[in-house]
Amino acid sequence: GAGVSQSPSNKVTEKGKDVELRCDPISGHTALYWYRQSLGQGLEFLIYFQGNSAPDKSGLPSDRFSAERTGGSVSTLTIQRTQQEDSAVYLCASSPHRGPLHFGNGTRLTVT
C-alpha cells in the first residue's frame, strides 16, 4: 500500500513568488495535517482537515498561507509572496479518525 506522497520533494523559489505544495494522503484516511519543520526546530502545526468539517486553521502563521483539500483526498498548501523565513520542510500527514499520523517525506522549500 502506498504511503503519504508529497510533491515536489524540493522546491527553490525566489522571494515574493507563490508556491504550491501537494499532498496525496493514504486512501481512506479521513484526516489530513500540514506541519512545518525548520532547522533545529520541532514540528509546527499549520492546518488540519477532518472529513467534511471546517478545517482547523489555527496554526497558519499568516494570511499568506492557505490550504485546501479537494474531494476529501488530495491537499494543496499555498504560500503567497514567499519570504525567506518560509524556508523549511513542509510535512503532510494523514490518519484514520483520531488514529496515529502517517507522514510523508516532506517538501523542502528554499526561498532565495
Next chain:
Amino acid sequence: AQSVTQPDIHITVSEGASLELRCNYSYGATPYLFWYVQSPGQGLQLLLKYFSGDTLVQGIKGFEAEFKRSQSSFNLRKPSVHWSDAAEYFCALRGSNALNFGKGTSLLVTP
C-alpha cells in the same frame, strides 16, 4: 491548554547501554500519546502509541514507553541501544484536534 515538553535537547549514549528519553505533557483529559522517530533525511516513523489500557506500551525496534498519569509523563525506553537508533525522537500528544509535538530529543550513539 495542551503541551508537550521534552526536557533533553541532546542525549548521548554508548552502544549497548540503556536509554530513556523523557516526555512530559499537559492536558486536562486522558491524553493520546505517541512517540515518533526521524532519522537523518527521513520522514517521521511511528514507534508506539498510548490510547488507554495497559500503561506500558510496546513499540517497534525494541522500544517501549510507560504512561504515568501521576507524573504527566510518557518516557521512552530501550534496554540496549544500537548505532542505528541515532536519530531525532519526538513525543506527541493528541488533544482536541491535531497532534502537538515536543521539540524533539536528538540521540547520539557512541561506539
